Amino acid sequence: MMKSVLRGISIAVSFWPLAIIILLIQLAFGLVVGSQVGSSLSEVIGFSKAGELFSQGFDYAVYQDMLKAFPDALADVQRSIPIVIIAYLLISIFLHGGLIRSIITNQRSWSSFMKNGLTYFLPFLLIGFTFLILFLLLTAILWAPVLINALNIIESIASDRLFFYLLYVIGIIYLLGLSLLVSASVNSRINYAVVNESIFSSLKAGFAWTLKKYLPLTCIFSGFSLLSFLLLCCSIKLDTGLGLNVWLSFLTTLVFIIFRILVRSSFYATLMHYCEAIVDEGDH
Amino acid sequence: MMYINIHLRYCFLLAALVIGLATSGYAQCLPLSTAQSERIADYQMELSLDHDQKMASGTALITWRNPSPKAVKELKMYMYLNAFKNMKSTWLRGTDGEVFGRQMSERAAEEWGYVTIDSISIKDGTDLTGGIQYVQVDGNEDDETVLSIPLPRSVRGGDSIVLSVDFRAKLPKTIARSGYGENNFHLFVHWYPKLGVYEQDKEGQWGWNxxxxxQRTEFYGDFGLYDVSITCDDSFTVGASGCLVAESQSEGRQTLRYIAEDVIDFAWCVSPELEVYEDSWQDIYIRLLVPRDHRGMAERYMAATKNALQYFNDHLGKYPYPGITIMDPPFHSLRNGFMEYPTFATAGTVYGMPGWFKGSESLAIHEFAHQFFMAVLANNEKEEAWLDEGFVTYYEDRIMEAYYGVHSSQLDVFGIRYGNSALSRKEYVSMRNHSSTAIARPGWEITGNYKGIVYSKTATMLKTLERYISRNKMDEMMRAYFEQYKFTHPRTETFVNHLKTYLQANYSASEVDTYLGLVNACLHGSDTVDYYVESITENSTTLNNKGALRMPVEIELISITNDTIRQHWDGSSPKTITLKDEISSVHIDPEQKLYLDLNLNNNSLKTTQTSFSRYILKSITSIQHALQSLSFLL
Structure with missing residues (x-):
């Protein structure tokens, strides 16, 4: 497993230009929201001294007065965020297609990345959609009973520590389920990109691979997820705790985002390498 | 005569206690033994708790002195636990049957509570039981929370009467405040037959209040001495108003005796899962009762209580009682939390409360502050709740900001932060409808956002007054108010007259009119103020007010040559100011003295636009981080 992880990281790093492409695409989506935020603020408090105060740092009173006087001030931003997320997720599927197939075939050119992305977009979209439904089902099955009965649980359980432990246990089960789904999702796509059979057989193979090596795959998922989360925390801490200049803070955050993209690419590459080994084992 | 006997017994007890303390050092809370109030109603109670039945039963010896010159032929008592007897009480009718997300009609018979008098007699043996009846002074003939006790002979002005009352108080499974929860947690508040207040109304007529x-009204009671003995299982931790002066154990039961002096009420709790933390601030004994799961909060609660004691000592007056008990209910009984009782307050938190959120400290300080506004300055919380809740919120905000940061006293995480005053102001200014926000009204007359009006508008009004007259003057005025009216029942007029006298002694007639006008407008009216800069046209600017409330403010004008000009504006609108030079920016009330202004953002206008690059860049990177996290799962 460690061999696959190291190999995965090495492959991801060697494909660094792809990380830059992903960053630029994300940046474009970020710009859509950022420019809306900027124009909304400029429009409603841009000519006020309160706006000056707010531009220097978050001020609760200014923010509340703004929303009170202009309840729709951030409506455009709120409307565009779901659209941005959906659009990005669709593009992300395209990027996955390009990334996974390019890594498998060791193609590093921009044209082959684009070609692969287009070729695998539709099947990967269907695979992604299937896992999205499974993800929603898992969420509902685990969390809905807790939410519906929260008041009863709180008032009948002797200790709130127990209540929080219950949440932790459900959280851990949820993460294990999530690990299964994410690994199976990536493995299904890898299978599809490698063997090019039907989507259904790829989903089957993806789950079969994942279940066969669930523990190491969960370790791989947990490790990369944790690393990505730690990078996120460090980024926020640096942004809010060090009092960096606005632009310096922005550039530092971009560096962290690139690292997080590389972590995600490493996860895919590791799974590809690890699953190739599984395929090999099966073939023998 | 009987009245004197009770006090003699009490003096002997205290003498014994002092001697006992000197040798054993057992208790740190020592009754003061000197009367600080005019004690009208004294209660000597002996109670036994049956925790299986959730019931305390016993005898109360109630001594009441007629404070009026008029003979009294009838006594009136609060029987407040009957508010939780059935769905017909005024309290529950006011809720549409749902309290904190729970349908009350669904509860089992044993989950309801009540207080009932088995027998009542005058100390000479005259039985009054047959004559007592519930009365409905505020309508709703099904309500049983006020009891009338006709007397066979009048109590003359200045005379006393001693009643012997056998009663049972059965707790409900907590609906709000009073009740029981899991694991034998019991909180007895609003629980015993308690006398109303015999006083003069606004027209000068004596009668029972x-x-x-x-649902929205709380206390009103006379000061007195409470001598309460509680017998319960000896595995339970007990907390109560006043000081523990004696305890004994026998056959698995413990009897604890509490003395609470010069208080208007008595509350107590029992639970096997509360841990005790003790400390002191100067000579004030602090007792924290915290469930095991909330151990991590004990230090924070203790610090908050000490901070509050110190702050009040420095800015208002000395805490006049020998001790304070703060009880944090277990999570399952959170409905019992967030309330104030004399020398006993309930807080509330959850396991693992993060340090960046100070809500629990803020609430503990709020409930502690009620010791000054409710317990000592014992206003009628039913008719004029602003006199305690409003002042308490004002001081809560001040204490929190003094010890935990002006802009971060409530929350400080990931660059998002806010302080108490901003939150109080927001609760008032963000109300959807300001057309009925007069503060000084009985609780049942206030519809809509009760907290926004009684708590937040009052606190914001006081903050505005403070900013106009200065904090030092505000403290001086409030210290004098506290000193003069402690252990009395101040009314709205009491405070307003005190303020007027203070202002007249320190300010010009026009300033007195302005400041008093502001307070009266907020107390009795719904006018708002929202100053705004309408326009800047080269060298002139127009100012206006969207509301009808007017206060004088400073105007800061900056010309394109960067000269700063200050002008005074009396608030009459619209107002046009013309300068020689072109105007670059205008700012009404730059120091934000007028904190009641509904929108501070439109108080200024400038000709150049601010860049929000901070938020643009933050939005870009935040979205990227979010997309990255999401796509990791895809």
Missing amino acids: CHQFM
């Missing part, structure tokens, strides 16, 4: 228990 004894309202039904309503």
